[in-house]
Amino acid sequence: MVLGSLSRLSQPPRQVWRRGSQGFGNQRRAAKAVAAVFHEVGKPFELQEVPLPEKLNEGELLVRMEVATICGSDLHTVSGKRQEPMPLVLGHEGVGVIERIGSDIFSGSRPRHRGWKLQEGDRVTFSVADSCGVCPECTLHKLPQKCVSLMKYGHARMSEGTGLNGTYATHVLLRPGTHAVKVPDTLSSRVCSPANCALATVVNALDMARLPRYGSNKSAVVQGVGLLGIYAVAWLKKRVGMDSVFCLDTQPERLKTAVxxxxxxxxxxxxxEEFWERQRSIRERYPHGVDVAVEMTGAKGVIHEGVQLLRNGGHYSFAGMVHPDSQLSALTGETIIKKCLTIRGVHNYTPWNLEEAVKFLNEYREELPLESVLSPSSYALSQINDAFAEAFSGSYCRVVVNCQDI
Ligand SMILES: [Zn+2]
Ligand SMILES: [Zn+2]
Structure with a gap:
């Protein structure tokens, strides 16, 4: 049933966020979920009731969403830059509470079973990819995000399964091959929400085991400081322990946050001239170049500069250019060979990257201004169109949606 179309652009966001799961813990179980459905480009989201399954299948988890955050890829879908099967429930970043668990979820060899025992009432985040756990990508190649029967939350049509495949809803149904990570009590759902897309991807891009093992590992260049770039700075400074992380961006506001x-x-x-000035200022401190460069801009033109700035044996992580307009014409094989560079493409992440991401946020929640990248107020799910208008304005890296406020 369609509950109504929403376009209250003038209303201010409501102050509705409640810390942890306490705000919803005593709620009676609903028979129906409410989802913000995206039908087509140019039309506002519509709130729609979706029946909850009476019985869960083995390995499934029904999660009552607390908060979701609006990722850039959702903005691309809504603006028509990215094609998704419609209608669908968008949204893949978020945190919720397990409301029901399917039977026997700890048998078998799916990624989730390596973790701790999950219980009803646990607050969790989850991998955006649902993977089979048995194909060569899942097992041999350690790339479950490239599973041959991959399903991604926030990218699947309403007609798939229960339809509850995205986080802009009161509930999401997690499939058996989805890795769920318990959120520590000390970490707020708001701060944790972008972990299962933005931060986990950064953790993958800057996987400690893959960064240079020889020579120094003290300096980096981050190209593009949207949320991924901001998290990359935090990770390189805190987890890798780097001395200097240079941030390159066209927007002064973003650079302020990076600082x-x-x-x-x-x-x-x-x-x-400015290009050479940047080269000079970095080489004053690191005459042989930096150890690591990270591309998070999505712009192919930055590659030349990244390669110039890397030292011999440096590591270049590509994470931003997830679109076809990414021909690397400025890059020569000769440069890569003569500088002995490692170039690594990174798309999404693995379950263990997500666990690291949640751990990192919890460990540095008091040292890093993690709230500053979020909209100060949470928008009600019923204000999802307003939340998207805010997200499009670019005032915050992430706009927060309270999924239970309908
Ligand atoms: Zn697989
Ligand atoms: Zn995302």
Missing amino acids: QFGGIPLLVSGGE
Whole structure:
């Protein structure tokens, strides 16, 4: 049943966030979920009732969503830059509470079974990818996010399964191959919400085991400081222990945030002279170049600069150019060979990256200004169109949605 179309752009967000699961713990179980359904580009979201399954299948988890955050890929879908099967429930970042558990979920060899025992009432986040756990990608290649029968939350049509496949809803149904990670009591759902897309991808891009093992590992360049870039700065400073993380971006506001996380800002406004000036300022401190470069801009033009700035034996992580307009014409094989570079493409992440991400947030929740990347107020699910308008304005890295406020 369609509950109504929403376009109250003028209403201020309501102050509705409640810490942890306490706010919803005593709620009576509903027979129906409410989901914000996206039908087509140019139309507002519609709240729609979706029946909850009477009985869960083995390995399934019914999660009552607490908060969701609006990721850039959802903005691309809503604006028509990205194609998704419609209608669907968008949203893949979020935290919720396990309301029901399917039977026998700890038998078998699916990724989730390595973890601790999950219980009803546990607050969790979960991997955006649901994987089979048995194909070569899942097992041999350690790339469950490339599973041959992959399903991704927030990217699946309403007609698939229960339809509750996205986080802009009161409930999401997690499938048996989805890795759920318990959120520590000390970590708020708001701060944890972007962990299962933005931060886990950063953890993968800057996997400690893959960064340079020889020579120094003290300096990096982060190209593009949207939320992934901001988290990359935090990870490189805190987890890797780097001395200097140079941040390159075209937007002064983003650079200000990067500074709060420990980055050294370098504004990019274009031009050859400025390019060489940046090279000079970094090489004053690191004459042989930096150890690590991370591409998180999505712009193919930045590759030349990243390669120039890397030292011999440096590591270049590509994470932003997830679109076809990414021909690397400025890069020569000769440069890669002569500088002995490692270039690694990163798409999404693995269950263990997500566990690391949650651990990292909890460990540094008091040292890092993690709330500063979020909208100060949470929007009600019934204000999802307003929340998207806010997200499109770019005022915050992430706009927060309270999924139980309908
Ligand atoms: Zn698989
Ligand atoms: Zn995302």
